[in-house]
Amino acid sequence: MNLSADVLDLDWAEVDQRLCRFIKDYIDRARADGVVLGLSGGVDSSTIAALSARALGGRNVLGLTLFEKETRKSEDVSHAELIVKKFGLKSEAIDITSALEAFNRSAPLFDSEDKLNNGNVKARMRMVYAYYYANRLGLIVCGSSDKSETMMGYFTKWGDVAADISPIMDLYKTQVRSLARYVGVPEAIVEKPSSPALWPNQFAEEELGIRYEQLDLILFGFERFMKPEEIAARLNIKKSLVEAVKHRWLSAEHKRRMLLTAKLEYRTVGADFRLQRSPL
Amino acid sequence: MKEQFKIALAQISCRQGNKTENIAKISKNISKAKKQGAELVVFPEMSLTGYVIKDEVYDLAERIPGPSTKIIENLAKKNDIHVIFGMPETNPQTEATLHNSAVLVGPDGYIGKYRKMYLPTHSIFEEKRYFRPGYEAAVFDTELGKLGFIICYDIYFPEVTRLTRLKGAKLIVCISASPGVRRAYFEILTLARAIENTAYFAYVNLAGVEDGLQFWGGSRLVGPSGRVLVQAKYDVEDFVTHEVDYSDIRPIEAFLPTLRDLRPELFDQLKHGAEQL
Numbered sequence: 412m413n414l415s416a417d418v419l420d421l422d423w424a425e426v427d428q429r430l431c432r433f434i435k436d437y438i439d440r441a442r443a444d445g446v447v448l449g450l451s452g453g454v455d456s457s458t459i460a461a462l463s464a465r466a467l468g469g470r471n472v473l474g475l476t477l478f479e480k481e482t483r484k485s486e487d488v489s490h491a492e493l494i495v496k497k498f499g500l501k502s503e504a505i506d507i508t509s510a511l512e513a514f515n516r517s518a519p520l521f522d523s524e525d526k527l528n529n530g531n532v533k534a535r536m537r538m539v540y541a542y543y544y545a546n547r548l549g550l551i552v553c554g555s556s557d558k559s560e561t562m563m564g565y566f567t568k569w570g571d572v573a574a575d576i577s578p579i580m581d582l583y584k585t586q587v588r589s590l591a592r593y594v595g596v597p598e599a600i601v602e603k604p605s606s607p608a609l610w611p612n613q614f615a616e617e618e619l620g621i622r623y624e625q626l627d628l629i630l631f632g633f634e635r636f637m638k639p640e641e642i643a644a645r646l647n648i649k650k651s652l653v654e655a656v657k658h659r660w661l662s663a664e665h666k667r668r669m670l671l672t673a674k675l676e677y678r679t680v681g682a683d684f685r686l687q688r689s690p691l
Numbered sequence: 692m693k694e695q696f697k698i699a700l701a702q703i704s705c706r707q708g709n710k711t712e713n714i715a716k717i718s719k720n721i722s723k724a725k726k727q728g729a730e731l732v733v734f735p736e737m738s739l740t741g742y743v744i745k746d747e748v749y750d751l752a753e754r755i756p757g758p759s760t761k762i763i764e765n766l767a768k769k770n771d772i773h774v775i776f777g778m779p780e781t782n783p784q785t786e787a788t789l790h791n792s793a794v795l796v797g798p799d800g801y802i803g804k805y806r807k808m809y810l811p812t813h814s815i816f817e818e819k820r821y822f823r824p825g826y827e828a829a830v831f832d833t834e835l836g837k838l839g840f841i842i843c844y845d846i847y848f849p850e851v852t853r854l855t856r857l858k859g860a861k862l863i864v865c866i867s868a869s870p871g872v873r874r875a876y877f878e879i880l881t882l883a884r885a886i887e888n889t890a891y892f893a894y895v896n897l898a899g900v901e902d903g904l905q906f907w908g909g910s911r912l913v914g915p916s917g918r919v920l921v922q923a924k925y926d927v928e929d930f931v932t933h934e935v936d937y938s939d940i941r942p943i944e945a946f947l948p949t950l951r952d953l954r955p956e957l958f959d960q961l962k963h964g965a966e967q968l
Contacts, residue, residue, distance in 0.1 A: 429871060429905055432926065436900040678746075685745040685817070687707050688902045 445471030452487030469499030530609025534570030564663020699729035704899025705741035739778035752779035805829030805840035828854035
């Protein structure tokens with residue numbers, strides 16, 4: 412199977428339409444008043460903001476900017492503000508530094524040197540704010556995880572990935588960039604290197620050790636049932652790199668599928684109860 | 692038997708698991724079809740319950756005929772119209788055995804049912820987890836001629852449609868719950884089934900979203916030459932009608948005699964090949 416960049420090209424008008432319909436349908440069924448989303452100033456959340464505004468009208472979309480002192484960058488703040496203005500969103504800017512500091516002070520085990528765990532607390536704290544606002548205001552939390560990050564497990568369990576709906580989770584990062592352009596996200600945001608903002612100067616591609624342009628094609632190959640050696644040959648890269656991606660993808664399933672228990676009885680939560688997800 | 696009549700394609704979206712609401716919608720569309728002079732109105736696969744109902748199917752499935760078909764029968768009688776719709780069926784002999792079925796009722800009540808033969812169990816589909824396949828092609832002799840039935844994934848297996856044609860169906864009805872990612876296939880297959888059988892082919896798909904799955908709509912009546920005579924909107928609910936005129940079939944059959952040219956001996960080879968696969 413061909414693995415050139417154009418395999419990731421979709422009919423963006425149709426994708427836009429389908430995602431807007433998906434968002435609107437869910438909000439209607441849940442009888443919610445709109446969505447709340449975290450606005451980081453990055454391409455994923457900006458695209459989600461744009462789609463939500465197109466689906467529901469900007470006044471039914473609340474963008475929370477949840478910055479904290481270690482990772483706050485003025486460029487990100489101004490990009491988030493730009494999105495609020497451009498798509499007519501409601502917004503609230505919250506500095507979560509004091510909440511993080513309170514947590515850190517209260518946890519005897521806290522270690523300021525443990526960058527990864529402290530970063531995860533930031534992601535989970537943002538989730539706490541999103542759900543607090545959602546529950547207070549009758550909103551649905553709209554997540555902005557993309558397929559590349561989700562497949563790679565490059566997210567915080569119960570953190571940034573936690574949401575009621577995740578409209579762009581079936582689009583790879585490079586596809587999100589294309590969709591972002593289509594829905595009018597400014598180029599400076601589309602082109603900016605991705606960062607989960609767990610610590611200063613953290614960049615996704617650096618951390619993952621691979622460019623999204625290449626990663627997305629490897630993941631696309633797996634999605635299409637290709638074997639690692641075929642993918643490596645098609646992309647002219649080392650098989651070990653493809654296998655490392657596969658290993659990372661498979662070993663992160665515990666972060667994607669929640670609620671695991673031991674099977675004891677007839678039907679088991681998370682295992683073989685199969686129930687509809689849409690709100691009744 | 693009528694040579695000509697109007698068919699209505701009622702492309703609805705369903706409320707998952709809510710028969711009362713879905714029957715109300717079916718009822719409204721039956722009245723609409725009647726008002727527009729249609730003598731047959733077709734609803735999508737599993738239109739009684741919605742498609743994505745998962746384990747709830749055990750509660751929602753009913754015998755055919757049964758309480759829900761009775762309601763639709765009464766609507767058909769009251770409106771003097773034929774109605775085709777889809778629902779999960781409880782097998783009368785073994786209650787936990789279910790079928791994905793199509794039901795035909797008419798002005799005189801219940802006429803018949805068809806049990807889906809090919810149950811998709813791949814990608815997001817889990818039909819074999821819940822349903823037992825049917826083993827019989829279904830053709831019913833009505834005042835609207837012989838009507839043949841297939842359901843959704845059956846369309847990928849031309850023998851199902853062909854069997855209905857060989858049993859005399861001139862209008863083959865395919866009820867469907869096809870999500871957007873499959874649209875390109877169905878757009879071709881609906882035309883192919885009409886052309887290779889020189890028959891009218893009515894395709895009625897769900898619209899709307901169920902658990903994130905978006906059904907692409909696009910219901911259509913295809914003429915015996917493969918021409919799309921009428922098509923409903925993509926993705927959203929719609930209602931379209933068109934004339935079926937069986938006298939259009941003979942000229943096409945003469946021009947492209949696919950049935951005349953059938954080679955029965957090849958079917959033995961097909962059987963052998965399939966068994967060896």
